[in-house]
Amino acid sequence: MPPSPPNTEEETESLDSEISTIRAELKALHHRRRILTNSLLTSRPLQRLAKSHLPSPTTATVARTAPTWTDLSPLLHTSARHADLNHHRIAFATTAFPFTDPAPGPSAVKDLLGVRIDICARDGAYVKPYYILLRRVGLHTTTTAAERQQQQQQTGGRGRGNRVLSVHRHTVPAVVDLGALERVYLPRGKAGDAAGEEEEGEGEGEPQHAKEEAAPRKPWKHPPLQQNLRGFLREVRRQLVVWHVRCDGVRYLRERLGVVRRGGDSDEADGVWERDVLAEDPTQETKIAKNALGIVALGATAREAVYVRVEWEDGRVGRFKISNAGLVERAVVMGDHGRDKWMEAVMTGGNGRLETLLDRLRKYAAESKVSAAASVEDGASQTASEA
Amino acid sequence: MARSKAIRAPTTASLPSNLRIPSSTPSLVKTFGKLTRQALLDLVFQWLEDANVHHFPPYLQANEGSKGEEEGDDDGLRPYPAERTINGVRNAYQELQFRKGGKREVIDRILEGDWRHGITLRQLAMVDLRYMDDHPSGLRWTALELARIDNSSSNESSACIPRVHASTFLSSLQQQISPLVKAHYHLARSTSLPLTVLRVFVTTSPYQIAPRQSVESLTDSSRTIYVAFPDSCPFFYTSMASPQTASKAGPAPPNSLVATDARSLQRLVRDAIPKALSLPHQRYTVKPTSLTAKSLEALLALRGPGRSNHANGAFSIFADAALEGSPLDPRPSNTVSPEEHNRQSASVHSKDSAGKENTATDAKDVTLENKRASKRSLDSSKESGTSKKRTLALQSRFGTSGTLSSAPLDRLDVRLLDALPADAKPTEHAQQPTVSLTFAGTDVIGGIRKLAELGVIDAERMPSWMTGEEGVSVVVVREGRRVTKAGR
Numbered sequence: 063m064p065p066s067p068p069n070t071e072e073e074t075e076s077l078d079s080e081i082s083t084i085r086a087e088l089k090a091l092h093h094r095r096r097i098l099t100n101s102l103l104t105s106r107p108l109q110r111l112a113k114s115h116l117p118s119p120t121t122a123t124v125a126r127t128a129p130t131w132t133d134l135s136p137l138l139h140t141s142a143r144h145a146d147l148n149h150h151r152i153a154f155a156t157t158a159f160p161f162t163d164p165a166p167g168p169s170a171v172k173d174l175l176g177v178r179i180d181i182c183a184r185d186g187a188y189v190k191p192y193y194i195l196l197r198r199v200g201l202h203t204t205t206t207a208a209e210r211q212q213q214q215q216q217t218g219g220r221g222r223g224n225r226v227l228s229v230h231r232h233t234v235p236a237v238v239d240l241g242a243l244e245r246v247y248l249p250r251g252k253a254g255d256a257a258g259e260e261e262e263g264e265g266e267g268e269p270q271h272a273k274e275e276a277a278p279r280k281p282w283k284h285p286p287l288q289q290n291l292r293g294f295l296r297e298v299r300r301q302l303v304v305w306h307v308r309c310d311g312v313r314y315l316r317e318r319l320g321v322v323r324r325g326g327d328s329d330e331a332d333g334v335w336e337r338d339v340l341a342e343d344p345t346q347e348t349k350i351a352k353n354a355l356g357i358v359a360l361g362a363t364a365r366e367a368v369y370v371r372v373e374w375e376d377g378r379v380g381r382f383k384i385s386n387a388g389l390v391e392r393a394v395v396m397g398d399h400g401r402d403k404w405m406e407a408v409m410t411g412g413n414g415r416l417e418t419l420l421d422r423l424r425k426y427a428a429e430s431k432v433s434a435a436a437s438v439e440d441g442a443s444q445t446a447s448e449a
Numbered sequence: 450m451a452r453s454k455a456i457r458a459p460t461t462a463s464l465p466s467n468l469r470i471p472s473s474t475p476s477l478v479k480t481f482g483k484l485t486r487q488a489l490l491d492l493v494f495q496w497l498e499d500a501n502v503h504h505f506p507p508y509l510q511a512n513e514g515s516k517g518e519e520e521g522d523d524d525g526l527r528p529y530p531a532e533r534t535i536n537g538v539r540n541a542y543q544e545l546q547f548r549k550g551g552k553r554e555v556i557d558r559i560l561e562g563d564w565r566h567g568i569t570l571r572q573l574a575m576v577d578l579r580y581m582d583d584h585p586s587g588l589r590w591t592a593l594e595l596a597r598i599d600n601s602s603s604n605e606s607s608a609c610i611p612r613v614h615a616s617t618f619l620s621s622l623q624q625q626i627s628p629l630v631k632a633h634y635h636l637a638r639s640t641s642l643p644l645t646v647l648r649v650f651v652t653t654s655p656y657q658i659a660p661r662q663s664v665e666s667l668t669d670s671s672r673t674i675y676v677a678f679p680d681s682c683p684f685f686y687t688s689m690a691s692p693q694t695a696s697k698a699g700p701a702p703p704n705s706l707v708a709t710d711a712r713s714l715q716r717l718v719r720d721a722i723p724k725a726l727s728l729p730h731q732r733y734t735v736k737p738t739s740l741t742a743k744s745l746e747a748l749l750a751l752r753g754p755g756r757s758n759h760a761n762g763a764f765s766i767f768a769d770a771a772l773e774g775s776p777l778d779p780r781p782s783n784t785v786s787p788e789e790h791n792r793q794s795a796s797v798h799s800k801d802s803a804g805k806e807n808t809a810t811d812a813k814d815v816t817l818e819n820k821r822a823s824k825r826s827l828d829s830s831k832e833s834g835t836s837k838k839r840t841l842a843l844q845s846r847f848g849t850s851g852t853l854s855s856a857p858l859d860r861l862d863v864r865l866l867d868a869l870p871a872d873a874k875p876t877e878h879a880q881q882p883t884v885s886l887t888f889a890g891t892d893v894i895g896g897i898r899k900l901a902e903l904g905v906i907d908a909e910r911m912p913s914w915m916t917g918e919e920g921v922s923v924v925v926v927r928e929g930r931r932v933t934k935a936g937r
Contacts, residue, residue: 096780096784097779097780100779100780100781101779103779104779140781140783141779141781143781144779144780144781144782145779148776148777148778148779151776152776152777163763163913164763164842164845164846164909165763165846165912165913165916165918165929166909166910166911166912166929167929167930178773180775180776187775187777188775188776188777190756190770191770191773191775192756193760193767195760195764195767229759231759231760231764231767232759232760233756233757233759233760233767233768233770234756235682235754235755235756235758236681236682236683236684236753236754236758237681237754337638339643339680339681364680364681365680365681365754366681
């Protein structure tokens with residue numbers, strides 16, 4: 063009996079899927095092997111061993127006699143360096159590196175100072191690092207001769223090099239207003255503003271004024287604006303960390319309540335389907351799973367995750383603000399009969415932490431249930447006594 | 450039903466969403482015809498959902514009884530007899546869903562059958578927005594930046610991202626626009642992109658009920674303005690009236706006193722938006738950002754909420770985090786391919802990246818021990834014989850733009866302000882010649898990358914605006930560097 067055509071189709075399909083799963087497995091194993099190899103290379107005992115065996119520079123010939131270590135040493139060396147780099151990134155979170163702009167031009171313009179900010183997320187993994195590339199201003203080719211002279215005077219006065227920095231490129235999302243921070247911490251009042259103002263955009267009239275004031279007649283009245291790179295980076299990092307903490311907090315609350323994805327997990331169509339702005343896939347519609355608290359929706363109002371909107375089954379709508387310290391700073395709950403001050407007090411009360419918000423709500427719900435039962439009993443006893 | 454006697458007084462109210470356009474309007478067929486059959490059916494099911502059906506009531510037999518005198522007679526002639534219940538209407542479209550066929554029968558069914566009493570403005574808006582979702586590069590968009598007017602109080606740490614509360618925003622926008630023109634507003638969330646889209650349809654008449662003869666103007670696409678608000682960033686995008694439709698609308702109807710061509714109407718709406726977003730002590734103004742593109746994805750990449758606003762071209766390696774891995778990765782970063790870096794850091798939250806693996810990256814993983822830079826070029830260098838040096842230059846100049854991330858610009862206008870080569874005496878050319886270049890295509894930067902790959906353009910010596918580093922579509926260049934008004 064010959065196999066029927068649908069059977070062969072099924073067979074090929076199953077074979078295909080098998081092949082792809084095996085491929086994926088192979089890939090995962092390759093990946094794991096690489097991770098393990100590199101972990102092994104960076105492991106402490108091996109590194110110590112390598113260092114103890116490392117030939118001193120004078121006895122390079124001796125090294126040749128130990129072929130195993132010379133074969134391994136470049137790998138070991140790079141691994142050791144990489145591990146060092148990673149330790150710095152983990153420990154200090156903000157690390158600097160040099161970067162050369164590949165665009166043609168004088169090298170003074172091309173040399174950039176890169177800053178990398180690593181932030182650890184809630185699940186222990188690191189988010190994509192944020193980069194800020196700074197460049198020195200005033201060394202631009204389009205500066206006029208007079209300005210150049212002036213700069214030379216300035217640099218001569220200050221010692222080596224012009225240290226006025228400006229943000230050239232960055233990958234900080236719009237949630238953190240880098241432009242405003244730059245204006246505060248890296249003012250460029252005195253330097254030549256000829257370098258293109260990519261960051262500032264168009265139509266800004268200030269640089270002209272700045273240029274006019276570049277040579278102050280009364281320098282004692284206008285002390286030169288000091289740039290504070292450390293402060294700038296500290297503030298940028300702080301705001302990024304705070305943003306991530308807020309996002310993680312809101313995600314945590316949503317996960318505690320349970321998130322149902324549309325189409326995937328359940329087939330019930332009713333309920334409030336919403337798109338979570340903090341989700342990886344912003345087009346995925348989700349909703350909060352049915353819970354005892356009666357919350358049907360909870361989510362950040364914007365990617366900043368400063369304000370969180372809550373909606374209850376009974377039509378009450380609340381909104382609370384997360385402070386930079388991770389506290390529920392303010393809360394407003396509106397029901398059909400005006401504000402629900404009790405709920406607001408519960409939300410901001412206690413230790414005020416965002417993470418314990420649901421516990422507070424649960425406690426409040428339990429208490430109110432008890433009191434409601436008590437009042438019902440009271441009413442019953444009253445009616446009984448009246449009767 | 451004494452419609453002719455109704456008093457027509459100019460009001461400041463917006464056009465109601467339930468204002469019906471007669472289904473016999475020929476341009477409706479064209480508007481509906483832009484959508485695919487499936488999209489049309491989806492829309493109809495959306496209209497017939499329990500929560501929405503009172504906004505878009507279909508024509509039922511019960512309605513017929515009340516208007517029997519008017520059009521009861523010809524019901525037998527109509528191809529689509531009116532259904533009795535809403536469920537009946539639903540079933541009819543379910544049938545269409547299961548049957549194969551053209552979209553024309555769906556359109557006919559909508560216009561001549563279930564909504565023969567007219568298509569509301571809201572339905573029309575939904576049709577337009579659905580078309581936009583399906584064709585994200587159907588319009589030209591201009592990115593504009595919102596900025597605080599008083600820069601003095603910039604000490605506060607939070608970013609200047611206006612919070613849009615839909616109904617408040619719409620009512621204040623209406624307050625701004627209504628004294629000038631009458632408009633219909635429709636605010637909706639894009640289904641495919643993280644955008645909130647506002648569709649403003651502007652009429653010139655201040656009267657509530659449009660006169661009979663101007664029914665055609667209710668479907669005039671040049672009077673429709675789209676404004677897209679990306680999530681949490683100080684930008685918004687407006688759709689440009691393409692020059693061709695603007696010229697068509699140029700000879701405005703003679704009875705209009707104000708300038709009512711599409712361009713001025715558009716300016717009106719655009720000016721009203723920052724005012725509508727402003728709050729007391731928090732005034733916004735609009736700044737141009739020299740970016741116009743057809744693709745909304747490009748706008749989101751270059752003026753969006755993400756990482757890549759200020760890191761393009763050579764710097765896209767930073768935006769994609771394709772340079773180095775996470776600090777917990779024990780592998781030296783130069784042995785890991787950029788794709789892997791990107792994928793790995795992206796999968797921090799979505800663990801399902803295993804599903805995306807394909808054989809192409811498999812092949813690349815075999816060559817992992819090579820240097821990072823030459824890796825991606827390996828297969829391409831085999832086929833086209835590109836030299837290693839050139840691919841290296843290409844990598845460094847374009848970064849990952851065009852491979853990992855792409856922001857296709859369909860047009861790039863460049864003005865070169867450079868003087869002629871120095872052999873001519875400066876006195877001879879008192880007026881400087883300016884050279885204007887215009888690149889057009891589906892992806893200009895990608896095209897330039899391709900040319901550099903083929904060796905037509907020297908990747909090492911080309912100026913940075915050719916790599917898309919500036920993230921703009923209109924550039925003024927001097928000595929290879931972008932010049933802005935502030936700079937010179």
